Amino acid sequence: MLKKLKDFKIGTKFNLLLIIVFIISIVVSGTALSSVLQQRAQNEVADKALILIKTMNAVRKYTQDNVNPRLAPQLESEPVFLPETVPAFSATEVFENLRKNDEYKNFLYKEATLNPTNLRDKADSFETQIVERFRNNSKIQEIADFRDVPEGKVFYIARPLAIKQEKCLRCHSTPEQAPKSQLTTYGSNNGFGWKLNEIVAAQIISVPSEEVFNSAQKTWILIMGLLIAIFAVVVILINFLIKKTVIERIKRIEKIAQQVSTGDMEANFHDDNKDEIGGLAAAFNRMKYSLRIAMDMLNQQGQ
Template sequence: MLKILKDAKLGTKFNLFLMTVFIGGILVSGIALSRVLEQAAQQEMTSRALLLIQSMNSVRTYTSEHINPLLAPRVETEPTFTPETVPAYAATEVFEDLRKNSDYSNFFYKEATLNPTNLRDKADDFEAKLVERFRSEPGLKELSGFRSLPGTESFYIARPLAITKESCLQCHSTPEAAPKSQITTYGTENGFGWKLNEIVAAQVISVPSGEILNNAQRSLSLVMGILIAIFTIVILLINLLLRRTIIRRIRRMSKVAHEVSTGKMDIDFVDDTNDEIGALSKAFGRMKSSYEIAMKFINQ
């Protein structure tokens, strides 16, 4: 390799250097830009998820503070349970209505519970692991990451849900303490045995990540294409400048020097620039003059 570089012409060596810088610059730029765009995409997904979680929490709070007090008496007197009194039910129903909009059809919300009263809230294997981790790490307030859902790849944010009010235990402590309408509607097998301050569920919001990541990838491809085009143009311009200002002039000097070395003294080193190569040309011209004087002296 060293011998090849040693025997290579100046233009080839310079091009190899430029190509090395070009490839290194593209790789470093690509890696850095990819990380920046990935972080930006994740921030966008996080912002969407947090906005939806806050919205669902507002629905839960409104249901707990305003709807539940109004409908609670019906739970004791009606033959069937009134699920609208339950904050989790209200939040889930509101979100399902939101998903009817095509822009949100691939968004998912679930208060995934290990032992739910309503089996539609039953945690799957992935969600059960989230609940168990929240239980094993009481100080953990949030988990996030990517998961596969039917038909889409999603970014999720999960937060623990714990029993913080004694009133909640009326429906979830024992079947004997639960309202009769609840037993009639849901039976006595599920949703009991909960304890105060126990983490019983994970509030999970999932937003589709494919479109956002694809947009980031397209942005990366576009910027990298622009960078490659700019680097290519710069290399071509540098090559053109190199040939015109250095290589062509050195070749001309080399040709004149060869002619002089064979005894042709009617040719001159002509370069009227004041740069380093111009100075070298003038030095060669003086050397040629000294050579001519020396030859005349020897001949005499």
């Protein structure tokens, strides 16, 4: 391979070098750009999830501090339970209203509970594993990751929910202590046996990420296309400039050197440039003059 490479002309060698540099540059820049865009897409999805989960926590707090104290006394007098007193219900309903917008229809929010009063909050197998992780390790305060669902790839954030207030146990300790309206609405089989400070659920919000990552992929393809086009133009320009400023001048010197070697002493290595090739042409001219003087001296001695 090296022997064949030695047989190549300077222009061919230089083009090969440019192509190698071109390929390496594209691979390195493409890899770096892909990593940056992927990280940016992940951060964008995570930011959406964080904003929504903070919003739901604000709804829960408002319900706990403002709505529940006003409506709680009615739980004994009303024939049916008032779910608006429950922070989880308020947050879920607000989020369901949000999902009516096309932009958020594929977003999901759930306070997945192992033993819920309202069975719509019942944790599935995946959610149960998350709740159990929180219960087995109290140091874990958040789980964030990607998962595949039938609708596509989603990014989820999960946080533990524990019973922090004694008054919450009134509805979840035993059926005997629960409001009658609650038993009438939900029965006495679910949502009891909870304990203070016990993690009973996981607050999970899922944000679709397929579209964001597809957008990042399209951006990568567009930028890489532009980079390839720019690199190609640069390579062509460099190749043209090298051909005009180096290769053609060297070929001209080579042609004149061949003429001189066959006895044409009138041929001149003319090059006005002050660079290395110009210096080479001047050196050849001096060599030609020296050769002419030497030949003249030999001719005189022969006579």
